[in-house]
Amino acid sequence: MKRYQSSLLSDAAFLLLFVVCFIHIVFTAGDPNHYLMNMILLNVSFLIAVMTYFTSITVGLILNIVFIFGYGTYTIYQTVIVGEPLQSYHYYWLVMTPVLTVIVALLTFANRRLQQEKEQLQAKNASLATLDERTNLKNTRSFQSDATIFMALSNRYQIPLTLLVMTVKHWDELSRMVSEAQITDMVYDISRMSETSIRMNDSLYMLNADHPTWGLMLFTDEDGAKVVIQRLKEKAESFNTVEFSSKYKLDMKLTVGAIQYNAEEITEPLDFIAKARQKMEYDI
Known part of the structure; x- marks a missing residue:
C-alpha cells in the first residue's frame, strides 16, 4: 500500500x-x-x-x-x-x-x-534468499538450515554425514585472465560438473559466491567421501581436456577437503564448514 x-x-x-x-x-x-x-x-x-x-x-x-x-x-x-x-x-x-x-x-x-x-x-x-543467483545452487543460509536438520538426523539414527568443501586452485589468478561473463560461465560449468558427481540424496551448496566455494553434504563416511573426491578430480581432469581448456583456454584444478560429522567436535553448521576448510590445507 x-x-x-x-x-x-x-x-x-x-x-x-x-x-x-x-x-x-x-x-x-x-x-x-x-x-x-x-x-x-x-x-x-x-x-x-x-x-x-x-x-x-x-x-x-x-x-x-x-x-x-x-x-x-x-x-x-x-x-x-x-x-x-x-x-x-x-x-x-x-x-x-x-x-x-x-x-x-x-x-x-x-x-x-x-x-x-x-x-x-x-x-x-x-x-x-536461499539460492545463489548465478548457479541456482543453495547458498550458505540454506546450508545452515539443512545442516541443522541433517546433523540431528545423523545423531538420532547414527547415519554417517560428511561435508566436502571444494574450491578451484589459484582462482584469483584464473579469474583475472577471463571476462566477467566467462567467470559466471566457469562457476556454472563447475557447479554442473559437481552435481553429476554426487547421488540424488546428497546436496550441493554455493558457500561463497565471491570466491567460489562449493559445499557437498554427503550421507557417507570419510571413506565414501574419498571416493567422491577421487571422482570429482577425475571429472575435473576430463573436463579440462574436453571442454574447459577449449572454452576458457585455462586448466582447472580442484582443492578439496572433507570432514565427517562428530557431535562432540561440531556443534553448529558454521563449525562444520570451518573444519572442512581446515582439511583443504592438506590437499596439495
Whole structure:
C-alpha cells in the first residue's frame, strides 16, 4: 500500500510539473510587452526548482521567501516610485514560483521514498534468499538450515554425514585472465560438473559466491567421501581436456577437503564448514 501511494504521488507530481512548465511557457510567450522580464523570472523560477530538487524543501522555501521579498520590493518600487501600475505578471510570478518549487519538492520526496523502499526490498530479498543467483545452487543460509536438520538426523539414527568443501586452485589468478561473463560461465560449468558427481540424496551448496566455494553434504563416511573426491578430480581432469581448456583456454584444478560429522567436535553448521576448510590445507 505504501509503495502504491509513493508511486501515485510521484506520478501526480510529475504530471503537475509538466502542466506548470507548460503554463509558464505559454504565459511567458503570450506577453510580448514584458518578454524580457518574464524570461528572467522564468529562469529564476526554474533555478529555484532545480536547487530544491538537489537539496531539500527547506532550502526551496528559503529561496522562495528571498525571491518573494526581493521581487515584491522591486514591484512596490516600480509602483510607488516609478508609477508603473500593477499588472498580471507581477502576481503570476509571486504565486507560481512557489507552486513550482512545491511540486518539485513533492516529486523529490516521492522519488526518495520509492528509492528507500527499493533498497529495503533488496535488503529483505538478500536476507531471505536461499539460492545463489548465478548457479541456482543453495547458498550458505540454506546450508545452515539443512545442516541443522541433517546433523540431528545423523545423531538420532547414527547415519554417517560428511561435508566436502571444494574450491578451484589459484582462482584469483584464473579469474583475472577471463571476462566477467566467462567467470559466471566457469562457476556454472563447475557447479554442473559437481552435481553429476554426487547421488540424488546428497546436496550441493554455493558457500561463497565471491570466491567460489562449493559445499557437498554427503550421507557417507570419510571413506565414501574419498571416493567422491577421487571422482570429482577425475571429472575435473576430463573436463579440462574436453571442454574447459577449449572454452576458457585455462586448466582447472580442484582443492578439496572433507570432514565427517562428530557431535562432540561440531556443534553448529558454521563449525562444520570451518573444519572442512581446515582439511583443504592438506590437499596439495
